[in-house]
Amino acid sequence: MNGTATGLRPYALRCDHRTTPLGIGGRTPFLSWRLAADDDAPRGTAPAAYRVEVTPDDDSHAGWDTGRVEDPEAIGVVYAGPALRPRTRYHWQVTVWTADGAEGRERSWFETGLDAGEWRASWIANDWTAVEVVDPPEEGERALDAHGLLPCPLLRREFSASTAPVRARLYVSARGLYEMRINGRRVGDGELTPGWTDYRHRVQYQTYDVTALVREGGNVLAATLADGWWSGYVGFEPRRPGAHYGGFPQFIAQLHLDYADGSSQVIGTDERWRTSDGPIRYADLLMGECHDARRAAGGWDEPGFDDRDWPAARVADTGTDTLVPSVDEPVRALGELPAAAVTRIGPEAHVVDFGQNFAGRVRLTVRAPRRGQRIVIRHAETLDDDGGLYTANLRTAAATDTLITGADTVVFEPRFTYHGFRYAEVTGLAELNPGDVTGVVLHSDTPRAGTFDCADPAIRRLHENITWGQRSNFVSVPTDCPQRDERLGWLADAQVFLPTACLGADVAAFFTKWMHDVRDAQGPDGGFSNVAPRLAGVADEGAPGWGDAGVLVPWHLYRVYGDERFLADSLDAMCAWVDFVHRHNPDLVWRHKVGPHFADWLSIGRPTPREVVATAYFAHSAELTARAARVLGGDQADRAERYSALARDVRAVFTARFAGPDGRIEGDTQTAYLLALAFDLLPDDLASHAARRLAALVEEAGPGLTTGFLGVGLIAPVLDRWGRADLVHALLRRTRRPSWLYPLRHGATTIWERWDGYTEEHGFQAPAMNSFNHYALGSIGEWLYQGLAGLDQAPASVAYRELVVRPRPFDGEPFWAEAAYDSARGRIAVRWRQDDDGFRLDVTVPPGATATVHVPGDDHAAVREGEHPAGESPGVEFVGIETAATGGKTLVYRVESGDYRFFARRTG
Secondary structure (H helix, E strand, C coil): CCCCCCCCCEEEEEEEEEEEEECCCCCCCEEEEEEECCCCCCCCCCEEEEEEEEECCCCCCEEECCCCCCCCCCCCCEECCCCCCCCCCEEEEEEECCCCCCCCEEEEEEEECCCCHCCCCCCCECCCCCCCCCCCCCCCHHHHHHHCCCCCEEEEEEEEECCCCEEEEEEEEECCEEEEEEEEEEECCCCCCCCCCCCCCCEEEEEEEEECCCEEEEEEEEEEEECCCHCCCCCCCCCEECCCCCCEEEEEEEEEEEEECCEEEEEEEECCCCEEEEEEEEECCCCEEEHHHHCCCCCCHHHCCCCCCCCEEEEEEEECEEECCCCCCCEEEEEEEECCEEEEEECEEEEEEEEEEEEEEEEEEECCCCCEEEEEEEECCCCCCCCCECHHHHHHCCCEEEEEEECCEEEEEECCCEEEEEEEEEEEHHHHHHHEEEEEEECCCCCCCCCEEEECCCHHHHHHHHHHHHHHHHHCCCCCCCCCCCCCEHHHHHHHHHHHHHHEEEHHHHHHHHHHHHHHCCCCCCCCCCCCCCCCCCCCCCCCCCCCCHHHHHHHHHHHCCCHHHHHHHHHHHHHHHHHHHHHCCCCCCCCCCCCCCCCCCCCCCCCHHEEEEEEEEHHHHHHHHHHHHCCHHHHHHHHHHHHHHHHHHHHHHHHHECCCCCCCCCCCHHHHHHHHCCCCHHHHHHHHHHHHHHHHHHCCCCCCCHHHHHHHHHHHHHHCCCCHHHHHHHHHHHCCCCCCCCCCCCCCCCCCCCCCEEEEEEEECCCHHCCCCCCHHHHHHHHHHHHHHHEEEECCCCCCEEECCCCCCCCCEEHHHHHEECCCEEEEEEEECCEEEEEEEEEEECCCCCEEECCCCCCEEEEECCCHHHHEEEEEEEEEECHHHHCCCCCEEEEEEEEEEEEEECC
16 A cells, blocks of 8 residues: 555555456546555544546656545546547556545556557468368367367467567457467466457457567567357357357457667567467367377477478458457466366276366376377266266267377366366376366456355355356356357346346456447347347347346446446447337237247246236336436436336336236246336235235245246345245255255255256256256345345445345344455445344444444344444444334344444343
């Protein structure tokens, strides 16, 4: 920290929700910060004002200074100074004052990327006519016939630097995947770069500081390419299994060198680059990767390598208008899993259990191999009844990596593929030492934001499974599953899981990028798609609950992170979607233009009527669009009124068409009531009847749930809202199918795609759709934080300005739970314990926030806070007693920022 701070300390400074980003594209970045109180700061210490100062690295032009701004709720500011120059580093500083004048200060930086007109490079590709494909195929070529895959191109360009540069920046992208090297050293730590977008609209590029890698004299730029999402296999459409965007990978790069004397040098991709195929004989995200170590070209990525036999690269395209700077962090290798067990299943075959289902790859050390030895690694989520890999649910994904060895010890780790697996079968080795095999975990770098724990080991494991499901499926886009031939960004899966995802990790930048994908996939008529990025022929027309993610996701991101740009960037698309539905359904019952209409996907038993599902989402999207317009204000007032009126009209039609006088909803399913109650579609008198009927249906089922993807994330919050946390507790602890804990009985370490993925009676479900690493049904994770632990924000709160701390203890049972969350304002923490002595509740409220705290009971005199009776404790205000629908009572207190320790002794 720079400067002095006697009250508050800014921390976690972000530019566009990223720490010190290189190469931002927007010229009005959002500069944000979080706050922590000093240890000796009194309760209630809160910000009163802030100041942000932005200065260029070289002081070559004017910066920006907000001056002192009196705003106690500020968590960030949108840059509004002079136009930011391209390729320039800016330092920025935030100062925060308390009301008594104490100040805290912190500094950070960001750097701008290339202006669109600064690209001097071309898209280059391998000269495929010069690629040697062996006939008959050698071991390493076997997949070429089976899958139509080609070797991964190598590209290189030597250049000379007059002296060591004082500043060197490399701007890189690919239509496909790339790995970049300079003088034999890898550039950056991103994996599967540049990530997946709809390349017809946008291709992200990455910016690297390579000053330390470029030296005086001879240098070489070197890259390896792979098909990736651009020209490889993705999705499940048999008529279009791959090459959705192009036929072969292409590469673009531009190196800017600045010297001490003020001169500069630019090297871009063009026909002067040389190309060849190398040891990676094929690499595909679904099929796997093959390395032939015998074909390695030693030193090819270093100066002085003889590339005279390499043909010149060909220029594939000169257009650069689709290139945009990255707005998110890349996929990275973010963990390692040692082998939990290695089991021999044959003379040269072993099965490795990593103890955890995950997305990633295997790193294998092969010691003293025979030249030409063929080692194959196959991957699977689970084992069949005979102890072998269960691969039927991979469908057409081969998920197989192959190494053909040279004569030296080698560490084999694929670079352009990933798999969803817990088990790996390794064949071709007589012995396999557990220390020679490691699972490498890959996922988008979304920093951890929340933690949860509780007394029940099964619920704790459930939370871990949810977390692993999120990691496994946040790989450039929010995928449905990592193992089979799909891995698509399904909109409904993302929107139902988003509240849980935001609590587990900081996903602001990740979803900033993906919402670009969602808007790119929107049709000219306003219809969102079902998956983003869009793939031709894959359920193009958005279904109810799927297309609506284009409205629900930006609204939730705004509520969590307080950045109005989530709404501003999407409002036109939100309006176009609601208009699209309205235009085709003027009677306000959504029955036309429903796409494949998945309804409440994978629900149990009686289906929820499709028109009920669709019309509920129609009303909800109209209402959220109105709220978004109202937040943005100004010239959006007319929109706010228009969509608010439309939402009222759709709600009225929903009630008239689907609700009976006793509150029963057509279809009489759990999800029908959940949608009506969660989206506030019913008048108060009918809503109370509907809530009772919902509770009755849950009780009749066991208590149990019958919901699918759309209903599962609503059941706990809705039951809780209507005073039936007892039913949520019962559902949470249920171990019979369908339930969240049933898979744990069968060794699940992630969330299953379906409630009956495996059963004792029937074994595995139909392999056509049966992933064991999905996240949609894991949306109960939101309630673990907000309900069981009690860490929530008020309905009208934004960025956790108004906290609601209301734990839901099990009735009379000794128990404890805790959750912590690094919110947009700062750290929030809740921990409670219920035992024979009474109820203890510890709460941390960040600076600038206030909290309404609920303590179970009805005897205010029996509650202490710290060393004082709660009614006399500094900073604590007694509000009153609240009675739930089932008669349970809580004592309600109002507190400001600080740490609090409540204790309600047991009475009676």
